[in-house]
Amino acid sequence: MLVFGHMNPDTDTIVSAIAYADLASKLGKDAKAVAQGAVTPESAYVLEKFGLATPEVVTSVAGQQVAVVDTTELSQLPSDIGEAEVVAVVDHHKLGDLATSQPLEMWVWPVGCTGTVLKNMYDFYNVEIPKGIAGAMMCAILSDTVMFKSVTCTDADKKAVEALAKIAGVADPMEIGLEMFKVKSAVDGTPIRELVFRDYKDFDMDGNGVGIGQLEVVDGAMLLPLVDDLYADIAKVKEEKGHHTVILMLTDIMKEGSEILYVTDDKAVFKKAFGIDAADKSFWMQGCMSRKKQIVPDFQGKAFK
Amino acid sequence: MLVFGHMNPDTDTIVSAIAYADLASKLGKDAKAVAQGAVTPESAYVLEKFGLATPEVVTSVAGQQVAVVDTTELSQLPSDIGEAEVVAVVDHHKLGDLATSQPLEMWVWPVGCTGTVLKNMYDFYNVEIPKGIAGAMMCAILSDTVMFKSVTCTDADKKAVEALAKIAGVADPMEIGLEMFKVKSAVDGTPIRELVFRDYKDFDMDGNGVGIGQLEVVDGAMLLPLVDDLYADIAKVKEEKGHHTVILMLTDIMKEGSEILYVTDDKAVFKKAFGIDAADKSFWMQGCMSRKKQIVPDFQGKAFK
Known part of the structure; x- marks a missing residue:
């Protein structure tokens, strides 16, 4: 077995x-x-x-x-x-x-x-x-x-x-x-794609491909120099997979929240799922540390209805 | 709850x-x-x-x-x-x-x-x-x-x-x-439809509707006078539900086997599922007492491939 x-x-x-x-x-x-x-x-x-x-x-x-x-x-x-x-x-x-x-x-x-x-x-x-x-x-x-x-x-x-x-x-x-x-937080010298895929999952939500990755770091500040590269790479991932939306949660363990970096065909999904008017490229969710409990259920249940 | x-x-x-x-x-x-x-x-x-x-x-x-x-x-x-x-x-x-x-x-x-x-x-x-x-x-x-x-x-x-x-x-x-x-075996005076549905389940098997009921009796002989009526009724159930196949297992607890009463669009499903050349209307499966373990898996896995 x-x-x-x-x-x-x-x-x-x-x-x-x-x-x-x-x-x-x-x-x-x-x-x-x-x-x-x-x-x-x-x-x-x-x-x-x-x-x-x-x-x-x-x-x-x-x-x-x-x-x-x-x-x-x-x-x-x-x-x-x-x-x-x-x-x-x-x-x-x-x-x-x-x-x-x-x-x-x-x-x-x-x-x-x-x-x-x-x-x-x-x-x-x-x-x-x-x-x-x-x-x-x-x-x-x-x-x-x-x-x-x-x-x-x-x-x-x-x-x-x-x-x-x-x-x-x-x-x-x-x-x-x-x-x-x-x-886990170590990002120096790690290829960008590896960071994006470090803890990444694909979902099928009402026929829409959705990729959601999570990058947990002890201190979010260490990711600041990488945000542009990470953004460019999730855009590539979205294209490669033909997805509707790709999200990368930049989770700050000390601040207990996540910066939601995203590329999507339709920003309205964030309004529908979380009631949030998403700023371009990313938005902050205080208290959000769990993809499984705080992102996936609302996204799966509401984003494409 | x-x-x-x-x-x-x-x-x-x-x-x-x-x-x-x-x-x-x-x-x-x-x-x-x-x-x-x-x-x-x-x-x-x-x-x-x-x-x-x-x-x-x-x-x-x-x-x-x-x-x-x-x-x-x-x-x-x-x-x-x-x-x-x-x-x-x-x-x-x-x-x-x-x-x-x-x-x-x-x-x-x-x-x-x-x-x-x-x-x-x-x-x-x-x-x-x-x-x-x-x-x-x-x-x-x-x-x-x-x-x-x-x-x-x-x-x-x-x-x-x-x-x-x-x-x-x-x-x-x-x-x-x-x-x-x-x-459980008591059949006297029970409406035929009630007997058919006494322990009946519908399945979707590769897009085909399949209904499988089971009637367990201590002694199979007591069902003999009812077989024709049961057969006519599962034919009706098949039509009402638009199913591909409806099966009624007449399980004899003492003999430890089941007479498989069936109506189907294509008898080949029994050959594919169980390797059995089904006689018209019904066939006997010695040792078969469990729908869950001895009928459903083979039927779901092989009948429509």
């Missing part, structure tokens, strides 16, 4: 695939964590720190048994997923358009991170979490919840981090979290 | 809605079990036996918070489910085409009955199961697994029945199970 998460894998997708594969193996299944693409610098830092191997890249899964973590959106899964047998899903997002032809096991919770669901699955199945995997899961939760600052963060996430830190022998999770976000 | 299962509710759908509403209430949510239609004689027997109220019929849910049990197929849900906020799903079927705009809680296991998943949810949340609900859940599992004879039955289902029987103070679950199946 192959275990993987979404395209443009983030730390939660990578670590949750590793954790689920570990759990499934210990429950007697033959399971291997893979990824649909190269890991981010943040994930590389986490894997290195906790001594875990980087999952091999696999993008075709026809004929295989698979378990999917951290998404149920077909647009974020291998194009031949329909020819695979999906036996399990672990996720924390809205329910997407993945469907199966056989009954399966699904654990989906409205929490900040798939890692939190997996922590509870290990407990449910009475399986011990290996020290290294526990540390990486702790980091995945800190990353997805922006160190508990995201509106997506729940008590279950905080409890899981506390328990996982104990297992991993980490005295101060926040210290590692900040270190991790500094790695 | 309204809690309900699929159209043409069976005992699992009715009892699981009641159980989830009870669990959610005890976890501090305002929850009410409802149903999309009248209960079957079997369900009426179970509700009566364990002193539970019959859920009110509700078929429109726009603007409501809802929890869905025992299905994720839009064709089996209220037509305005897209305007409801689905906050939870508990199921044991393949993943269908229900999607949500917000993160949600999902418990889906590949077991014989949604009741089995709910038993484990009660345990997970450390909530005591009321005696009456435990007895009804026990019956739901015995019904869905055809008293453990169905291929869908798992160890988890058997364990759940054992534990629920203890809570309900039932010494011999199989005795109640057989009594229940006798009620």
Whole structure:
């Protein structure tokens, strides 16, 4: 069985695939964590720190048994997923358009991170979490919840981090979290396209292609010299993909908000989705830290109605 | 929050809605079990036996918070489910085409009955199961697994029945199970259309409408005098719904197999789905007791390719 998460894998997708594969193996299944693409610098830092191997890249899964973590959106899964047998899903997002032809096991919770669901699955199945995997899961939760600052963060996430830190022998999770976000924030010398795609997802919204990326930095000021290049590149992405709208959230962790950089066929989508008269090229959304909870639902539900 | 299962509710759908509403209430949510239609004689027997109220019929849910049990197929849900906020799903079927705009809680296991998943949810949340609900859940599992004879039955289902029987103070679950199946088998004086729709579901398979009903009886011989009328009625159902195929499984619990009564635009679907050269009007499938596991997957996967 192959275990993987979404395209443009983030730390939660990578670590949750590793954790689920570990759990499934210990429950007697033959399971291997893979990824649909190269890991981010943040994930590389986490894997290195906790001594875990980087999952091999696999993008075709026809004929295989698979378990999917951290998404149920077909647009974020291998194009031949329909020819695979999906036996399990672990996720924390809205329910997407993945469907199966056989009954399966699904654990989906409205929490900040798939890692939190997996922590509870290990407990449910009475399986011990290996020290290294526990540390990486702790980091995945800190990353997805922006160190508990995201509106997506729940008590279950905080409890899981506390328990996982104990297992991993980490005295101060926040210290590692900040270190991790500094790695994530590093933009010097990174190609612009890589920044745009660092945490990027495509959606089909009422027949309109929409791309939404998010770039989280500890201090938004460090992105100022790059904004023009980032803007030019999302315009290119929009053209290449034939999308209606491409958004790049420049999320400032300290200020707890996001500058929404965008290219669109019709600015009215922002008025319809958020009630905002968008300035040209970008606008600020105070308190907006979560694509999943603060951008996608309103955009999907209202922008094209 | 309204809690309900699929159209043409069976005992699992009715009892699981009641159980989830009870669990959610005890976890501090305002929850009410409802149903999309009248209960079957079997369900009426179970509700009566364990002193539970019959859920009110509700078929429109726009603007409501809802929890869905025992299905994720839009064709089996209220037509305005897209305007409801689905906050939870508990199921044991393949993943269908229900999607949500917000993160949600999902418990889906590949077991014989949604009741089995709910038993484990009660345990997970450390909530005591009321005696009456435990007895009804026990019956739901015995019904869905055809008293453990169905291929869908798992160890988890058997364990759940054992534990629920203890809570309900039932010494011999199989005795109640057989009594229940006798009620279910009762066909005398029941209108033919009611028999056809007793446990009937519509599917969209590659753009083709397919209706599949199942009539389980302790002894198939009791259906013999009705076969011609049942056949004529599924032909009518096919015409009324504009379906490609309508199937009625006449499942013999003692013989452990089903006579597949059918009306179709193209008999080749049975060859493609099951490798069977179907005789006119009907054919026998030994060992076939489960629509979910032994009919739907092959039919959906192969009949229209």
